[in-house]
Amino acid sequence: MQLFLILLSLLSSHITKVTGWAGCTRDRDRDYRTRENCTALGFSNVPAGFDPTTKVMLFTNNLFSSLSWSSFQIFTAIYEIDLSGNKIPQVTSSVTPILPTLSVLRLGSNRLTSLSDGSFTACPALTELYLDNNVLDSLSDHTFSGLSKLEILDLSSNRIKVLPKLMLHPLPAIETLSLESNKIMVMPDDWFSKKEEVPYLFLSANPWACSCPLGYLRRYLDNYEFNVYTREGPIIQSDPESLVCDSPQWLKDKPVVTLEESDLCSPAPEPNPAGDSDKQTVHTDTVAPAVPDTTPLIPTTFPPVPATTSSFPTTVPTSTAAVPLNGSHTLAPHPTVRPSTEMTGTICAIRCGGVFCFWLCAGCLLLCVASVAFILVILVWLVGWCKRDYNLPNEAVARRGGGGKVVMLSTYSRREEKEGHEEE
Structure with missing residues (x-):
């Protein structure tokens, strides 16, 4: 019986560790931080009763219609807050750092339309800020003031049309910047001057206007084109050609990185009159x-x-x-x-070519005649040489085999000649 009570107490203590307040699940993240997971439980604010030492609070897909920094102030060591998928329309700035330990803030898929100057001064230690899938249409030079440690800023899938010229100046530590799927047409000159190299840039799916004002971005890509990435779900890959022109019409769908600055500043081609x-x-x-x-x-x-x-x-x-x-x-x-002059030159060239071909053929003909004559001379010489070589052996044989007859015939002929003289 005593052993049963001990097991029951251990089981109840285990349940209290796994199950948190009002249905929230208590566990630890991959870095072993204590976490309260209150996903899709219909909360519109932060309920009381949580452990103040909790470091990660997940309120994804709830009914928050405002963001109150002070409601999280009880968590003295808070590291991450996830309010994605709620109905928050704005972020209220704070004069003092209410959450000095907050490092990750997720506000994606809310109803944010604009952000005032210093919107996140309440959490100056932010290293990751996710504002994707909202309806933001404008930002200011000082929207992210005070975030000197921010490394990841996700502004993808909004309605941003204009990039403030000094927006990146308060962000010297930025490493990942996502601006894809907005309505940005031009990047201001020297926009990356405070942090020239941003290792991970997501700039695709914007209606880039490929004209002279885009020359700065074109020059920037010459040095940092391999820092431009695209993503499809969990897959991220380098793709500098993902930045394509939306206008003018004759450059539509052309990758910006393949254009010369002269292409950006070239006048529009004149259409043919109808x-x-x-x-x-x-x-x-x-x-x-x-x-x-x-x-x-x-x-x-x-x-x-x-x-x-x-x-x-x-x-x-x-x-x-x-x-x-x-x-x-x-x-x-x-x-x-x-x-015309060009036509006359063409005719002259044709005539000169005909004369050249005539003399070339004549030369070839003369060369053939000379070759035939030379062959005939060689044949005559060979025939004479063969006859001479054939007769010489016959004379030699005659001298060797019939030498006596020759002497006798010559002697006889001389005797008859002598007798003929004596008779006279």
């Missing part, structure tokens, strides 16, 4: 000469001109006469023109 395709126009020095000319004539067509062009006579500088144009800006039938 209806001009049905008209014809002429340029000076394009009508046929009135006197004979030996230069080849080439037919041409004439591009359209605006309807306001008046009728006027057009002359060829080298001619003594001109062919006037009628009021409808059309030429007489079968118009011919003197070739």
Whole structure:
């Protein structure tokens, strides 16, 4: 029986550690800080009865319609407050640091429309501030004054149109800045001057106006483009091309990082006037000469001109006469023109190329004839050489095998010749 009572007391003490006040769950976060989790319990303010040593208070998805710093003042070592998913429309600034130990404040998915100067002076030790998914449309240079330790600022998914020029000056320790999914068109010059490198920047899904005023952001990306990130759920990846132009139309959807400053400041291309395709126009020095000319004539067509062009006579500088144009800006039938300088140069190049090809073919022909003649000479020489080499062995054989007959025939012929002389 005594053992049963001991077990019952241990079990009851365990239950008191797990279950907090009015349904809130008491546990510890990953850093072993004491935590009260009061998610979705319908609270509109902080109820009494919590342990003053609690460091993390979670009031996510409740009914808070205002933020009272003093209601959390009883927690002397408070580290994190989560009021995401409530109905808080504004944050009241404080003259004194009411929560000097607060490090993380989550106010995402509320109804915040604006933030006054020094809105968070009540908690000067903030290192993380989450203001995402509100309806903030404006900020000021001093909205975040006093937050010299702030490292993470999330302003994503709001309606911010203009970035205050000095907004980052009170934030020398900023490491992560999220401005994605707003309505920002331009970044002020030297906006990062107090903290030139912010390691994690989220700037996508804004209607960036790619004109001259965006030159500062373009130059900034040259040095820190790999600090630009995007995120899809829990996945975060570097993506400098996520910053794309929304205007002007001819640069729409172009990544800002791929543009040159000359592209940002280039004038708008002029559209073609409507209806001009049905008209014809002429340029000076394009009508046929009135006197004979030996230069080849080439037919041409004439591009359209605006309807306001008046009728006027057009002359060829080298001619003594001109062919006037009628009021409808059309030429007489079968118009011919003197070739332009470029056309003349093209014709000359073609002629020169033909001459070169002719002499090249003639040279090749002469080379072939010379080659054939040389081959014939070689063949004649080879035939003579073969005959000579064939006869020499025959004479040698004759000398060796029939030498006696040759001597006898020569002796006989000499004797007959001698007898013939004696008879005479």
